[in-house]
Amino acid sequence: MMTYLGYALTGGLAVAVALLIRAVGQRILGSKESVDE
């Protein structure tokens, strides 16, 4: 049971962390110029 709970928590936490990394990364690494093909 604990194992299953661990996986469920991992899933929820991973989404939150990934979205946080996305936002912070975009702020730091997002450039002004956009290179399109």
Added chain:
Amino acid sequence: MSELALLLPVGLFLAAAVLCALLPRGWSFVITLATPIISALVALQVMQEGQQFTHALLDYTLVPVAVDALGLLMMGLFHLAAFIGALFIAAEKDRLQHGAMLAYFAGGMGAVMAGDWISFFVFFEIIALAGAGLVFARRTEQSTQAGVRYFLFQVGAGVMVLAGLLMNGLTTGQWLIGPVSLSQTAGWFLLIGLGIKAGFPLLHIWLVDAYPKASLAGLSVLVAVTTKVGIVALMKVFPGEAVLVPIGTVMALWPIVYVLNESDLRRVLAYSMMIQLGLMVVAVGVGTPTALDGVSLHIAMDVLFKMTLFMALALVLANLGTTHADQLKGLGKHWPVVAACVAVASLANMAIPFTGGFVSKKLMLSAIETSTLPQWLYFVLVSLSVVGLLYAWVRITWRVFFQAADAHSLKPSKDALPRLQLLALLLPVTLLVLTGFVPGLLDGLRPFGSDTDVVTAKKIISQLLMLGTAGLVYWLLAKKGLGLPTQRLARMADIGVVYRFVLTTLPQAIAQKWRTGVEATTPSLIQAMRFVAQPKWPLQHLGQSWPIGAMALWVAVIFAVLLLLGLVNS
């Protein structure tokens, strides 16, 4: 059967590539489609595990083909990928794409079957050359520039491998491919060379630069060979090498920020390759039979689902002229078959149970879980499937194909998609589902003979719980406006910025500074140099460019005079 026959599959692909270049355009499709079928039939007849083709060259004994279980699995995979690619580019009349694709697979097959380093190096370079051809074939300025950068990186990888194999061969006398220790300098050269090919972090920029800009053939098949050959070589040379664990971990985590922010979905997919490859590198670092079997099977599954996703985006690009996420919505209504294929490939990409991706990824993760590595690392790597849920499912599958179109969305033409291209999408997807529901099919393909069972109720429920909770949490966050952005964001900076600074901006600045400094301190010298470089009198006969023959004649005359002087002096 002669040992020479073991070279037939590679030879057939190379001969077919030459034929594509020589015969009229209409023949390309027939040749490209027939070659993998004929070659596969030949390979099934002539290749058996344990066979070798050896050839004496000067003081060396080359082993261009050494058949082992891993090589056979890769041969099968490359034949399948070549066939899928051939179906997908059937309507293309471009001989360069057909020829380069066949040569690309020839290089890949040669590299995974090579038994000695020198043969491996030759095939390694064929991959580089043909891969660059697949990028050049797009024939735009950007693709040409990206192709040159791709080629330079691949040549750089080749030079590192060459240096490593020569050092290793000359110091140990070992020219056959096998484990090399990192206690030798040669080991580090080989690691960096193979690491460039595999897409190690900091050395990965060619991958995300060239793949999205490749031609139609390049988009469909580039995912199948270059990086996979790098991983296969790492499995042969550095199994269980501890340094691969941190490298692979960084490699798997590095792209997260890009796959969730990049607007161009081709770049998203290129970055996402690094996540899967990083996981494979960690598993190679673990090095147990289960880990290596997991890597071998995951190479195959990764090729199947990534080819499907790239081909789907190639269709989108060909029909709508863009793969930017903010302009694409509701395509599933127009293209239901493509949408279904993308959905299955995305599910396999995030290792949902009952897809082949689940079996292979769980084999790697199971090996990592039972290794001596810390548990937190296992959970970090397990949760990468959640990242897959976000970029592959939410960004590509849901938004592009299933979410209702709005006023800004582009609409595809009403022409039906070519049936062969749809078949190219359906083939890998069928295999992903088949191997997911009948995982026993993959057991016989494990090259390292492990018997770990990963399709258990516990693992299936765990994975479903993790992804289900992740989906629920994302849905709740998205409702509060905290989900992934829908508008186009500015391009993200990557390590390429550093390369550009070190290789172009910095040298230019130094050269400018030096010129200014020298001109200020030694004006007379500069004046003298300018005087010599730009004579003020009209250029007569001596100032014109001379034919090479005349130059050679004068060099010979000078040497003759020197010889005479030498004779006189003696």
